[in-house]
Amino acid sequence: NTALRGIFRFYELMAPVLEEDDIVYLGEGNTPIVEANDHLATKTGIRFAFKNDGQNPSASFKDRGMACAFAYLKALVRKNGWDEVLTVCASTGDTSAAAALYASHIGSPLKSVVLLPHGKVTPQQLSQPLGSGATVLEIPGVFDDCMKVVENLAENYRVALLNSKNSWRILGQESYAFEVAQWCDWDLKGKCVFVPVGNAGNITAVMSGFLKLHRLGIISDLPRVFGVQSHHADPVYQYYSVEDPAKREYKPVAVTPSVAQAAMIGNPVSFPRVKHFAEQFEAIGGKGSFQVLQVTEQMIMDSMIEANMNGHIACTQGGECYAGLKRAKELGLIAEDEFAILDATAHALKFSGFQDMYFSNSFPAEFGVTPDTSLANAPQLVI
Ligand code: F0G
Structure with missing residues (x-):
C-alpha cells in the first residue's frame, strides 16, 4: 500500500479513523539514528546516538x-x-x-x-x-x-x-517514539531519550507514544525520558526542579535570547499535558523515569559544535539534548551501561548562523557564549 509509508507505517496506532485517500505523504518519518563515534562516546562516558529528525521534508520533526x-x-x-x-x-x-x-x-x-x-x-x-x-x-x-x-x-x-x-499534531509526532522503539527492537530497558522542550508538544507526543506502546503490550519497559531546557527559557525545568510535588507551582518565565531559539518559549501551551503524561510515566517507570534538565547557552553551543565536528548534523536544539546528556552524567542521573537517543529536532543548516558566530567569536553579549578555542580553532575559511 503506497499511502502507508513513513510515519503512516504506524497508521493503526495513530490515525485509524482516517481514510487512506486523505493521507498526505511528503516523505516524513523513518529518519536515521546515527551512533556517536568512539571519541564522543568515550569523552561523554555514555554510548549515544542522534535521531536526525532534520532529515524530514521541511528539515524538522x-x-x-x-x-x-x-x-x-x-x-x-x-x-x-x-x-x-x-x-x-x-x-x-x-x-x-x-x-x-x-x-x-x-x-x-x-x-x-x-x-x-x-x-x-x-x-x-x-x-x-x-x-x-x-x-x-x-x-x-x-x-x-x-x-x-x-x-x-x-x-x-x-x-x-x-x-x-x-491533538492531530501530537498523534503524528508519536511516530518518533514508535521509530525509536522499533530501532531498539522493542526493548527499551536501559534506554534514555533526550528531548529539547519549548512549547512542550514534542515531549508530550514522545511520552504519549511510549505509553501507548506499553499499554498495548508492545513494549514491556518504558525508556527514561529527559526534557532539556536552556537557562534562558526554562519554565518546565523550574516547575520540576522543586523536589516535593505538593510544593510545585507553574509560572511562565520571561525568556531571554537563546541559541536554542526554536525552543525559546516562556509559557508552553502543552505544559498541562506534560504534567499528565509525566505522572503516568512515573506511575509505571518509577521515580527518575521522567526528568527535566537545565543547561547553559555555552553548553548548548559547545555541544552542537562538538557533535557536528564528529559527523553529526545537529541543530542548536540537538546540541541542547547533547548538553543535557552531559549534564545528566555530571549529576549522576545516568549510568554508563545506559544508552541515550538524542533528538536532533531540525537540520543544522537552519541554524548555521549560530555556528558562524561561534567560529567568528561574535555572539552578542546577551547569549553569554564564548567559543571553546580547542573546538573553534579548527575550521578555517581560507580565501
Ligand atoms: N526543536 C526545534 C527544532 C523546534 O522547532 C522546536 C519547536 C523544539 C525543538 C521544541 O519543541 O515546542 O514541541 O517543545 N518549535 C516550535 C515552532 C515552537 O514554532 O517551530 P516543542
Missing part, C-alpha cells in the same frame, strides 16, 4: 505532526464542503515551515498564514514559508505573543490551528 494534522484537515474539509480554510500557526520557525509546506502541497481550499516573532527566526526558517507561498506575518515580541494572537483567532473565527494544541 514538525513534519510528523503536520502530515497527520493535514490528513485530518483534508477529511474535515471534504465532509463539510468548505471552499476556503485558513490554516494558522504561531512559530519559532519550524512549525511554520512545515505548515506552509503541507498546505502548499494540498492547495485549494487551504491557505497558509503563519505568525513569527520578528527577528527571532533564522533567515533559512523565514525563507521556508515564503518559498511555499504562505502569508507571513511578523509580530513584535516573542513566540508567546504570536501564540496569543493565534489562540484568539482560533476562538473567534473558523481557522485551522496548527500548533501542538491540535
Whole structure:
C-alpha cells in the first residue's frame, strides 16, 4: 500500500479513523539514528546516538505532526464542503515551515498564514514559508505573543490551528517514539531519550507514544525520558526542579535570547499535558523515569559544535539534548551501561548562523557564549 509509508507505517496506532485517500505523504518519518563515534562516546562516558529528525521534508520533526494534522484537515474539509480554510500557526520557525509546506502541497481550499516573532527566526526558517507561498506575518515580541494572537483567532473565527494544541499534531509526532522503539527492537530497558522542550508538544507526543506502546503490550519497559531546557527559557525545568510535588507551582518565565531559539518559549501551551503524561510515566517507570534538565547557552553551543565536528548534523536544539546528556552524567542521573537517543529536532543548516558566530567569536553579549578555542580553532575559511 503506497499511502502507508513513513510515519503512516504506524497508521493503526495513530490515525485509524482516517481514510487512506486523505493521507498526505511528503516523505516524513523513518529518519536515521546515527551512533556517536568512539571519541564522543568515550569523552561523554555514555554510548549515544542522534535521531536526525532534520532529515524530514521541511528539515524538522514538525513534519510528523503536520502530515497527520493535514490528513485530518483534508477529511474535515471534504465532509463539510468548505471552499476556503485558513490554516494558522504561531512559530519559532519550524512549525511554520512545515505548515506552509503541507498546505502548499494540498492547495485549494487551504491557505497558509503563519505568525513569527520578528527577528527571532533564522533567515533559512523565514525563507521556508515564503518559498511555499504562505502569508507571513511578523509580530513584535516573542513566540508567546504570536501564540496569543493565534489562540484568539482560533476562538473567534473558523481557522485551522496548527500548533501542538491540535491533538492531530501530537498523534503524528508519536511516530518518533514508535521509530525509536522499533530501532531498539522493542526493548527499551536501559534506554534514555533526550528531548529539547519549548512549547512542550514534542515531549508530550514522545511520552504519549511510549505509553501507548506499553499499554498495548508492545513494549514491556518504558525508556527514561529527559526534557532539556536552556537557562534562558526554562519554565518546565523550574516547575520540576522543586523536589516535593505538593510544593510545585507553574509560572511562565520571561525568556531571554537563546541559541536554542526554536525552543525559546516562556509559557508552553502543552505544559498541562506534560504534567499528565509525566505522572503516568512515573506511575509505571518509577521515580527518575521522567526528568527535566537545565543547561547553559555555552553548553548548548559547545555541544552542537562538538557533535557536528564528529559527523553529526545537529541543530542548536540537538546540541541542547547533547548538553543535557552531559549534564545528566555530571549529576549522576545516568549510568554508563545506559544508552541515550538524542533528538536532533531540525537540520543544522537552519541554524548555521549560530555556528558562524561561534567560529567568528561574535555572539552578542546577551547569549553569554564564548567559543571553546580547542573546538573553534579548527575550521578555517581560507580565501
Ligand atoms: N526543536 C526545534 C527544532 C523546534 O522547532 C522546536 C519547536 C523544539 C525543538 C521544541 O519543541 O515546542 O514541541 O517543545 N518549535 C516550535 C515552532 C515552537 O514554532 O517551530 P516543542
